[in-house]
Amino acid sequence: MREVYQEQLGKLADELASMSAMVGTAMERATKALLEADLSLAEQVIEEDSQVDEARARAEEHAFGLLALQAPVAGDLRTVISTIHAAEDLERMGDLALHVAKTARRRHPNEVLPEDVQEYFAEMGRIAVKLAGRVRSVIQTQDVDSARGLEGDDDEMDDLHRHLFTVTMSPEWTHGVAAAVDVTLLGRFYERFADHAVAVARRVVFVVTGKMPSA
Template identity: 85%
Template structure:
């Protein structure tokens, strides 16, 4: 019985790792759609967002089933509860990629981003995809040190996000209020994507150590 239960927990972890791949791919495509004004790619991200929602629903159903049928205690209970919260974070990451894709679609055929901030968003997209991949690795390995390492990438994202405001507040900014609003919102989407990735990593650390890391 115990072996079968551990197998179910392993399947639950794999469902989360699969979600991390999905949201990483979504953000990668959404970023490309944003930078290349690629409407078809934006539409693909929008259409496939429901798959992330369905994956969260499956993971939660699986987790609640384990709670109801197995009555887990101690470490196993931590795993199940943390999984439910992590699935929510991963779904939010998918929603943030969706918001980026919708911005690209809304402005099409015009570019959303002025040329002088495109490089920053290209790098933010790279960091976001890297974080999503790292989350999947952490979920599978439950490596606490790797989980803590995600904080560095999150700091990189925060630095880029803050720098966007420096660019927009510069006297050289000539793109108007509408473009500034778009840049502000999009920067926030990437920054929050990174925050949720770190939240998932912290939940993995909680599973392993029994202590939730301080923020």
């Protein structure tokens, strides 16, 4: 029975790792759609978002099933509860990629981003995809040091996010209010994506150590 139970816990981790891959791919495609005004790619991200929602529902159903039928304690209970919270964070990461894709679709055939901020979003997209990949890895390996290392990538994202404010508020900004609003909202989407990735990594630390890292 114990072996079967551990196998079920392993399946929970596999489901979260799969979600991490899905949201990373979604943000990669959404960023490409944003930078290249690619409508078909934006539509693909929007259409496939339901798959992330379904994956969260499956993970939560399995987690609640373990709570109801197996009555886990100690470390096993931490794993099950953390799965529920992590699935929520990962779904929100998918939603943020969805918001980026919808912005690209809404402005099509025009480009959303002025040329002088495109490089910042290309870098934010790169960091976001990297974070999703690292989240997948730490879920699979439960490597505490690697999980804590996500904080550095999140700091890079925060720095870029803050810099966008200086760009849009500069007297040299000539692209109007609508473009400034788009840039501000999009920057927030990427920043929140990174925050949720770090939240999942902190859950992994909690599962392994029994202590939740401070935010």
